[in-house]
Structures are given as C-alpha cells and as structure tokens.
Amino acid sequence: MPSRGVVVPDLDGARALVTGATSGVGLEIARVLAAHGAHMVLPARSRAKGESAIAAIRETAPAARFELRDLDLVSLASVRGFADGLIAEGRPLDLIVLNAGIARVGERTRVVTEDGFELHFQTNFLGHAHLVLSLLPLLRSSHTRIAVQGSIVSALYGVAWEDPQFARRYSALRAYASSKTALALFALELARREPDVRVDLCHPGVVPATAIAPEIRARVSPGIHDFAVGRLWNPPAQAAEPALLALTTDAPGPAFCAPGGLLQFSGPARVRRAFRRLIDPDGSRWIWDLAQKLATTA
Secondary structure, eight states: OOSSSOOOOTTTTEEEEEETTTHHHHHHHHHHHTTOOOOEEESSSSSHHHHHHEEEHHHHHTTEEEEEEEEOTOOOOHHHHHHHHHHHOHHHHHEEEOOOOOOOTTTOOOBBBBTBBBIIIIIIIIIIHHHHHHHHHHHHHHHEEEEEEEEEGTTTTOTTOTTTTTTSSSSSHHHHHHHHHHHHHHHHHHHHOOOOOOEEEEOOOOOOOOSHHHHHHHTHHHHHHHHBBBTTBHHHHHTTTTHHHHOOSSSSSEEEEEEOOOOGSSSSEEEEOGGGGGGOHHOOOHHHHHHHHHHHHH
C-alpha cells in the first residue's frame, strides 16, 4: 500500500534492503518500497517469517520482487557472511533502511549474546554497524542512500559512555536507549566520512502495535490502545513514513525525519530538528572507533 503522507517516486530498477522487514514497521517500509517497484533484499533470521512477510506484501503488491536472505544481527559471523555475499555479487544497493531492533523494556534480566555482547547493544547497534562497515566498498560504488531508524528515547537518554553494555548496573530501558543513540551517532559519523553515501536519520514515534517491548505492551488495555492509536501513538503504516521520508527527502543532509505531532509521538512524517544528544561530533567519532574495534576483534 503506498504511503499516504510521503511522496515515494517510481523505484523500478532500484534495489533496496530493509532490516527487520518481517514484521511491524519494517514490514510496512518494505511494503511501500516494493509497491513502488523496488527489488527487495529481505534479510531474515527465520526463513518461515521471511516467506510470510513476502506473502503479506504480495497481497497489496502482487508484482513485488524479492531476494530472501539469511541474516541474524545477533551473530557477527552471520552479518559477515551476509555482507560478503552481497560484495561478491557486486550488484548495486540503492536504498538501505537499518530498521531492525529489540526493546526488552520492562524485563530485568541482562542477556548476553554468543559473541559476548549485551543483547540490545549487538542487535540495535553493533550488528548494524558491522553490516555497514563490511558493505562500505559496495555502498560507495552504489552511491547508496541509507535511512537509519533511531528511537524517540534518544530525546531522553544518550549513550552510557562509561558502561555502554550495562555490565555493572543493568536497566533494559537505558540499554535500549543507549544502543539506539549509539547507532544514530555512528550514522552521523558515516555521513561525515563517506560523501558518496547519503545518510539520514529517522524514528517512528511511539508504536505499540509491534513486537517491541512486549512486557510493556501486555500492560496496556485494549481500550486505551484503541483510543491512543492515531492520537498519541502511531499505527505501523504511519510509523513507516519517517523512514520513507529519510530515503526520499531533498532536505540538506543528514536530515532528521520524525512524526510531526506533539512530542514526536505520532503524526505524519516531517523533517525536524535532531535531538540534542545526537549533536555530538566527539561522541560520533568515539562510537565509530568502538564499532570498528569490536567488529574486527569479535
């Protein structure tokens, strides 16, 4: 279904990659890009979920074209294998949306991946950063346009600089916020270092109707949910619009695309002023160096 609020051009001939496209906001982003003719690279942890997402998109875009590929951001080996395959093929990647993420908000247990990283840190930040770093030769030659999906929590919390993986005092909310802010800072440094790659930031607002933060969503009554969607919260289709705007805006970059409503909770996508915690050149360089170090030593 085409986006109602963002003008998306004809994408016939373009090749687009969206992480986290098997459900939620990512599925809606992929749906719009596919409906406008993009050839979709759809990475998935589960082949069954990937095939289900493709079937759902083809209900509204029957001619959509897909490449279903294996990718697990919680495994740096999987990220490297995925990127190596794309590099070896050498086909351009015109559009990328770094959308996948987890938010275990409300849970008290700190989870560490098999690679040895805190789960939010690897899924939301390091996995995506390693993907970008691994794909850089292809991104430069393709003049790729990248939309980086952040979070509204970056308005409240920055990176936990002294303990970015929350090994000493764990908070799921802070770990989530720190990882998403780190990804945004990494993206801004990418934009500074790579003039042949267009990078813009976005966030979807507040979107309860997804798999994000299941512990919190379970506490929201259906009546409150139905009242708030469209007023305080974004439904997934509208929450996809900031990322679509980030892929298409001609505003000076890096642009910051977000819901236009009160406190950026919901509403049609607009180019807005970036959160103060993202205007941090020193922090961006620190995050970039950390990503390079961890990706090469893990």
